[in-house]
Amino acid sequence: xxxxxxxxxxxxxxxxxxxxxxxxxxxxxxxxxxxxxxxxxxxxxxxxxxxxxxxxxxxxxxxxxxxxxxxxxxxxxxxxxxxxxxxxxxxxxxxxxxxxxxxxxxxxxxxxxxxxxxxxxxxxxxxxxxxxxxxxxxxxxxxxxxxxxxxxxxxxxxxxxxxxxxxxxxxxxxxxxxxxxxxxxxxxxxxxxxxxxxxxxxxxxxxxxxxxxxxxxxxxxxxxxxxxxxxxxxxxxxxxxxxxxxxxxxxxxxxxxxxxxxxxxxxxxxxxxxxxxxxxxxxxxxxxxxxxxxxxxxxxxxxxxxxxxxxxxxxxxxxxxxxxxxxxxxxxxxxxxxxxxxxxxxxxxxxxxxxxxxxxxxxxxxxxxxxxxxxxxxxxxxxxxxxxxxxxxxxxxxxxxxxxxxxxxxxxxxxxxxxxxxxxxxxxxxxxxxxxxxxxxxxxxxxxxxxxxxxxxxxxxxxxxxxxxxxxxxxxxxxxxxxxxxxxxxxxxxxxxxxxxxxxxxxxxxxxxxxxxxxxxxxxxxxxxxxxxxxxxxxxx
Numbered sequence: 001x002x003x004x005x006x007x008x009x010x011x012x013x014x015x016x017x018x019x020x021x022x023x024x025x026x027x028x029x030x031x032x033x034x035x036x037x038x039x040x041x042x043x044x045x046x047x048x049x050x051x052x053x054x055x056x057x058x059x060x061x062x063x064x065x066x067x068x069x070x071x072x073x074x075x076x077x078x079x080x081x082x083x084x085x086x087x088x089x090x091x092x093x094x095x096x097x098x099x100x101x102x103x104x105x106x107x108x109x110x111x112x113x114x115x116x117x118x119x120x121x122x123x124x125x126x127x128x129x130x131x132x133x134x135x136x137x138x139x140x141x142x143x144x145x146x147x148x149x150x151x152x153x154x155x156x157x158x159x160x161x162x163x164x165x166x167x168x169x170x171x172x173x174x175x176x177x178x179x180x181x182x183x184x185x186x187x188x189x190x191x192x193x194x195x196x197x198x199x200x201x202x203x204x205x206x207x208x209x210x211x212x213x214x215x216x217x218x219x220x221x222x223x224x225x226x227x228x229x230x231x232x233x234x235x236x237x238x239x240x241x242x243x244x245x246x247x248x249x250x251x252x253x254x255x256x257x258x259x260x261x262x263x264x265x266x267x268x269x270x271x272x273x274x275x276x277x278x279x280x281x282x283x284x285x286x287x288x289x290x291x292x293x294x295x296x297x298x299x300x301x302x303x304x305x306x307x308x309x310x311x312x313x314x315x316x317x318x319x320x321x322x323x324x325x326x327x328x329x330x331x332x333x334x335x336x337x338x339x340x341x342x343x344x345x346x347x348x349x350x351x352x353x354x355x356x357x358x359x360x361x362x363x364x365x366x367x368x369x370x371x372x373x374x375x376x377x378x379x380x381x382x383x384x385x386x387x388x389x390x391x392x393x394x395x396x397x398x399x400x401x402x403x404x405x406x407x408x409x410x411x412x413x414x415x416x417x418x419x420x421x422x423x424x425x426x427x428x429x430x431x432x433x434x435x436x437x438x439x440x441x442x443x444x445x446x447x448x449x450x451x452x453x454x455x456x457x458x459x460x461x462x463x464x465x466x467x468x469x470x471x472x473x474x475x476x477x478x479x480x481x482x483x484x485x486x487x488x489x490x491x492x493x494x495x496x497x498x499x500x501x502x503x504x505x506x507x508x509x510x511x512x513x514x515x516x517x518x519x520x521x522x523x524x525x526x527x528x529x530x531x532x533x534x535x536x537x538x539x540x541x
Contacts, residue, residue: 030061032097033078040072040088065093068116080109082123083283087152090116099125112136117152117159117204140171140189145180154203157190161204164328169194286336286369291318295326301477302388303501303515304337305527306366306380308415310499310515312477313337315388323354323388329370336369339384349409349531351511355387357411383413387529389513390506391476397468397509398431405429405512405532410443412528418446418458420528427480427532429468439464439480441500441516445526460518460526461485462493464500476504478514491520502530510534 035042035058042054047063060066060076068074068090075085080099086092091114100107109125113135126133126144135142135151139158142151145166152159160169162179169176169189176194178187184196186204284292298316304325305311313327318338325337341364343356360366366380405427412420420443427439445458462485469477480500485493502514511534517527 031079032060032062032094033076034059035074036077037075041069042072042074043067062094062097065091067091078123080123080125084118084120086118087116107132109133113153115153119150121148140169143168150204152204157188159188159201159204161186161200285375299390300388301391301503302386305385305515305517308517308525310501310517312501323386333372339366340364345411350533351505353389353505353513353531355411355529358384385527385529387513387515389503392504392506392509400432402428402430404535406535407532409531410528412526414445414526415524420445423528423530425530434468436466443526443528458488460487478502487520487524491522494519494521
């Protein structure tokens with residue numbers, strides 16, 4: 001009898017161990033993500049009705065319902081690296097969360113916002129198959145066409161805004177797009193229909209201030225101009241190309257900080273500064289933790305002229321004091337551009353504006369990392385011009401009056417490698433509607449032939465109009481449209497291919513810096529950066 005009992009023990013242990021392993025594997029299969037930040041009262045209710053309080057590093061599972069109390073919030077990293085910041089007094093149910101199998105099939109993310117709101121940066125699920133991702137709400141379902149958005153249930157309405165990419169709101173009233181290739185970045189949907197907006201409504205802005213994933217406000221000011229009286233678009237007939245609202249703005253989007261992960265502080269206390277949480281890890285594999293923290297805390301925006309294109313970007317300084325640029329590409333991914341060498345002609349100008357030239361070489365090239373999920377490097381060996389500045393906050397931009405900007409400070413280089421010898425320009429800005437008029441730019445580069453055979457010299461002249469981004473979140477930014485111009489006496493300006501973008505500079509919009517790329521009808525080009533000061537004013541705030 002004793003021998004039977006002793007011999008049965010290993011079998012019993014094996015059965016228990018097998019059961020434990022089975023339970024662990026099943027639980028792992030149900031894993032949806034883990035908690036990376038908790039503030040206040042946050043709990044999860046499982047499918048069997050049991051409830052548990054959540055703290056940092058806790059796991060969450062499929063069929064969990066996450067709830068936040070008053071003044072509380074939580075941030076979740078899902079298994080596909082998606083991030084979601086659930087605001088206070090909110091409830092989110094996770095019905096399905098599964099990555100693709102080895103054949104690339106079976107991915108699915110299905111959640112339900114029962115009440116409250118959240119901000120999210122979506123992960124790999126839905127990136128290729130948009131149908132794999134859906135968030136249901138009592139008002140409408142949300143599908144993604146991009147990656148970063150905010151949504152809020154308030155008084156029977158669903159309010160949503162897009163910071164990067166696009167989303168679709170679907171209900172019995174129809175489907176309505178926001179963000180990329182749509183007429184509006186913000187909107188609300190309720191019993192009375194859909195209302196599109198060019199700026200974040202107050203309810204959404206208030207909700208965003210409690211989010212642990214900061215928006216573009218951390219880099220450039222918010223725009224609070226009221227556009228609530230705008231008529232909603234007809235989704236059957238209206239497109240971005242018809243209205244022109246969003247069709248030229250995507251390349252000027254400035255990506256803000258995307259995340260505050262996680263393994264920092266203690267489980268009881270988080271070290272916070274404003275709405276930024278200090279990190280020991282970076283959610284972007286291309287940035288170190290120190291670089292990511294520098295990006296989160298930087299107020300710089302700027303631009304680079306690379307491969308014949310003017311690219312607007314966020315910027316921060318690396319440990320050597322050289323700028324690193326983070327920009328949004330045409331596919332709504334982020335690109336990182338940096339230089340391990342030292343800038344030539346690195347200068348500081350009016351209002352703290354900094355500019356310089358990167359003369360990349362085979363040994364020390366300018367590099368770009370164009371894939372969010374890869375360390376692959378693209379080498380740029382041609383010179384790259386850059387400029388960074390602190391944009392003026394939206395609240396400091398006057399709302400009436402006309403001012404003139406002009407000046408002659410500039411650096412630049414043309415497609416023949418010739419340096420900019422001199423440049424001047426001016427424009428008038430009407431703060432009441434943001435319109436830019438009477439714009440003129442003149443630039444002279446070194447004579448590529450070095451003698452009198454180049455009749456008229458290497459001159460570029462162009463006139464332009466434009467506007468500041470009065471209805472956008474990056475309200476200090478400006479975009480110019482060239483109308484006509486010429487290069488020397490033998491070539492006309494290709495106005496449609498040429499670019500000129502800029503920003504009004506802090507603290508009081510008294511200076512402007514812009515980056516231009518001029519292209520003529522022969523394919524020759526010249527790029528440069530200008531700094532112009534406000535010279536006259538009839539402004540009242």
